[in-house]
Amino acid sequence: MEMMEIGRAKLTWLNGGVTHMDGGAMFGVVPKPLWSKKYPVNEKNQIELRTDPILLELDGKKILIDSGMGNGKVNEKQKRNFGVKEESSIDLSLTKLELSRDDIDLVLMTHLHFDHACGLTMWQGEDLVPAFPNAEIYTSSTEWQEMRNPNIRSKNTYWESNWKPIEHQVHTYEDSKEILPGLQMIHTSGHSDGHSIIVFEDEEELFIHMADIMPTHAHQNVLWALAYDDFPVTSVHEKQKWMNYGYERKAWYTFYHDAYYRALKFDTNGEILEKVERETYSYNQG
Secondary structure, eight states: OOEEEETTEEEEEOOOOEEEEEHHHHHTTSOHHHHTTTSOOOTTSEEEEEOOOEEEEETTEEEEESOOOOSSOSOHHHHHHHTOOBOOOHHHHHHHTTOOGGGOOEEEOSOOOHHHHGGGEEEETTEEEESSTTOEEEEEHHHHHHHHSOOTTGGGTOOGGGTGGGGGGEEEESSEEEEETTEEEEEOOSSSTTOEEEEEEETTEEEEEOGGGSOSGGGOSTTOOOTTOSSHHHHHHHHHHHHHHHHHHTOEEEOSSOSSEEEEEEOTTSOEEEEEEOTTOOOOOO
16 A cells, blocks of 8 residues: 655555556547547456545544545446456555554545545445444535436436435535645536545645546646546646646545556656655656
8 A cells, every 4th residue: 555644644555456548538538549549448448446545644633635535336338337346455555554444534535536535435234334333424415406407418327325424424515625625625616516625734734635637647738638527627726726836745545546647746747746656657758
């Protein structure tokens, strides 16, 4: 497991599973000859996307950023369609850290699409129960509303199995929420109407978790928005805003989906200054 410290925050990436999604959909209108230079693609035109929660240890609290793919939450057809080659092994990851699910105090949900939210609930016999029973779960009020009342398009990714067992644990906010001193969730919209990013600032130290506005390092270009985005123009403007903010402050950018990098730091020109690679791979951008 990869670990790093940013100010008073300690970050550890857990094993939350993996999907393989269509590369064209993940890069929208960007031609394949361009995006395929930045991110590997297989013979089915799929790219590997991790679904690895970040354990954030801060001020005595143990916090998860998103929840992983869970276990037994997708059927065989969905596994095939979404390229799910591996489900979560969160328990093993936590055990290695001498922790358990009961130790998680907070879960910060950037949004509630299935690949982020399946890990919120788990099977106990024939019943679905909270996966983190002692945790408070935070998401934007817009996201929570759509999760429970999806439209004709979003019902394919907002599943009752991922929200009904945990609704008593959920806390919402409108525009932003300071979770702990220096740690904020900020509603951006874009990828989904209720999508949020996470920003942590501790004096000169800073990380920005852009979630699915910048799901991988290959999405650094502010114009490269996903075909999955509900509001791609909003995604572009929010990405530009937060990339400019981070470049000026030499922020770390952390990833949930990237199969090759856990975190990157850029200079004011967007060139990589420092990197934390995923241990399984050593990948150089083309």
